[in-house]
Amino acid sequence: MSEHSLITRYFVPLAENFAGSLFLSDDAAILDVPAGQQLIITKDSMSEGVHFIGNEAPALIAKKLLRTNLSDLAAMGATPYCYFLSLALPAPLDESYIQAFASGLADDQKTFSIQLAGGDTITSKGTATFSITAHGLVPQGKALRRNDAKVGDIIYVSGTLGDSALGLQQLKTGGTDAYLINRYQLPQPRVSLGESLRDIATSCIDISDGLLADMNHICKASNVGADIHQTHLPLSAAAHKQLEKDAANWAFIYAGGDDYELLFTLPDGIKPPPHCTAIGRITQGHRVRLLDDETEITPERLGYSH
Numbered sequence: 001m002s003e004h005s006l007i008t009r010y011f012v013p014l015a016e017n018f019a020g021s022l023f024l025s026d027d028a029a030i031l032d033v034p035a036g037q038q039l040i041i042t043k044d045s046m047s048e049g050v051h052f053i054g055n056e057a058p059a060l061i062a063k064k065l066l067r068t069n070l071s072d073l074a075a076m077g078a079t080p081y082c083y084f085l086s087l088a089l090p091a092p093l094d095e096s097y098i099q100a101f102a103s104g105l106a107d108d109q110k111t112f113s114i115q116l117a118g119g120d121t122i123t124s125k126g127t128a129t130f131s132i133t134a135h136g137l138v139p140q141g142k143a144l145r146r147n148d149a150k151v152g153d154i155i156y157v158s159g160t161l162g163d164s165a166l167g168l169q170q171l172k173t174g175g176t177d178a179y180l181i182n183r184y185q186l187p188q189p190r191v192s193l194g195e196s197l198r199d200i201a202t203s204c205i206d207i208s209d210g211l212l213a214d215m216n217h218i219c220k221a222s223n224v225g226a227d228i229h230q231t232h233l234p235l236s237a238a239a240h241k242q243l244e245k246d247a248a249n250w251a252f253i254y255a256g257g258d259d260y261e262l263l264f265t266l267p268d269g270i271k272p273p274p275h276c277t278a279i280g281r282i283t284q285g286h287r288v289r290l291l292d293d294e295t296e297i298t299p300e301r302l303g304y305s306h
């Protein structure tokens with residue numbers, strides 16, 4: 001099947017409710033930006049052998065790719081608008097793979113109210129690489145940034161920490177904890193939380209590199225330090241179980257990547273949204289410290305480095 005007919009069959013349906021896509025008929029999309037809004041644009045790629053093993057269900061890979069992009073929009077406080085997709089697949093193109101990939105996207109387009117606006121499919125000589133450029137909208141001047149955390153602000157995190165890294169560990173070691181594996185394969189971008197933080201948060205980031213590494217990104221940008229209390233970190237029941245088995249698994253909680261929870265700061269006294277946990281406070285200086293009671297236990301390795 002030709003590239004053109006594959007696009008017509010599997011990708012035009014993903015664009016048919018979004019007029020700006022021109023239903024993939026022209027050379028580019030035409031986007032309207034509503035008055036008083038700004039476009040927030042992010043791009044994330046996934047490559048076989050690096051970001052996925054290659055034997056995962058194509059629908060899951062597609063969803064994770066879209067969701068990591070949505071998580072970056074959430075970190076900026078943006079509402080999902082549309083996205084562009086680029087697929088590089090080994091020749092010859094495998095129609096059943098593309099069909100499954102597109103069905104994963106169709107599911108998540110409904111879940112997260114976003115539409116395909118354009119993209120391309122090419123054949124590659126080597127492995128598969130997928131990339132999405134996602135566009136979001138935010139009222140003028142309301143985008144969340146990393147650079148305004150102030151000394152005394154309270155540090156919050158959404159959801160629970162470390163599940164994704166523990167899930168990957170399960171897959172690597174033949175473990176069977178379905179909850180943790182699902183958290184790794186299918187992150188939950190905190191889109192509505194991001195929107196609700198627009199008027200209150202002084203800084204925000206989504207946790208992709210690991211709690212301490214991403215806290216460090218906020219501290220660098222805001223020119224502050226942070227004290228985080230290990231005993232306050234929110235954990236799932238499944239993560240608790242892994243920590244009981246081996247205390248060394250704590251490294252997955254504070255340095256594991258791919259959580260896609262939001263890490264943000266609020267001025268002291270501001271009420272946090274639901275399902276968020278206070279884990280520490282912004283300090284003077286430049287260091288991120290992990291504390292057990294009052295003793296510092298900051299590990300050597302803060303998280304994933306690109």
Ligand SMILES: [Mg+2]
Nearest residue numbers: 072075206208
């Ligand atoms: Mg990010």
